Amino acid sequence: MIKIKIYSVGKTHEPWLEEGLDMYATRLSPWAQIEFIWLKDLAHLEKALQNEKNIILLDPIGHQMDSLGFADWFYKEVERLGSRISFVIGPAEGLPEAMKKQGKLISLSRMTFTHQLTRLILIEQIFRAFEIMKGSQYHK
């Protein structure tokens, strides 16, 4: 079982988005356990990341992949790093430069989204990655 932590900073919780996140977390449950971790500010995020090893940071200027590329990359990261991976979604003002050196920087889009929407996009891509790996019809 792969354990995926998704760290984010911010306050807003839209109930409908929580429902969407729950749906994907349930669909992912045969393969991966997803844990959402909310930090109230950057200082708390920095502290929380001190205990993490395999950190993937999401940033609009990070490395871009298409969904097949992401699935392939994700699979290799799991093989290379082991079964614990932490994704980090930065605050509105962006990730501090020092933090960007703590892990690999990837981009879901050149566009900026709310951190809530970013969580949803990320979890859908992780689910899609598993569906691609098992060769299902989800990603045609």
Add this chain to the structure above:
Amino acid sequence: MIKIKIYSVGKTHEPWLEEGLDMYATRLSPWAQIEFIWLKDLAHLEKALQNEKNIILLDPIGHQMDSLGFADWFYKEVERLGSRISFVIGPAEGLPEAMKKQGKLISLSRMTFTHQLTRLILIEQIFRAFEIMKGSQYHK
């Protein structure tokens, strides 16, 4: 009042996503009227687009912009084309080549999303574009 039509092809309707779309459509209501149009297949989409002039097609390989670039581009498109714009989200198998010539091709991401999620990302970016244009704190 700007009229924006968002065409998409597909069947699934997640209630939580509809709620999110409604939330953004309500927030956009002072500036723009959003109409979601569902077509059951590509043939119906092709037919519907025959009556549209200002077509923007979403495709992973289209022109990428960051959110500020999108806001700027969107504002110029509205000035240039007038107050009626139609966005088109293709089916899972992609947009046919002939259709790609009917309008400008833009990309929200190199990644593939469900058409439902694409609608949510698009409407959030349109809302963000209006917030950027009025200089609010939504996009810092």
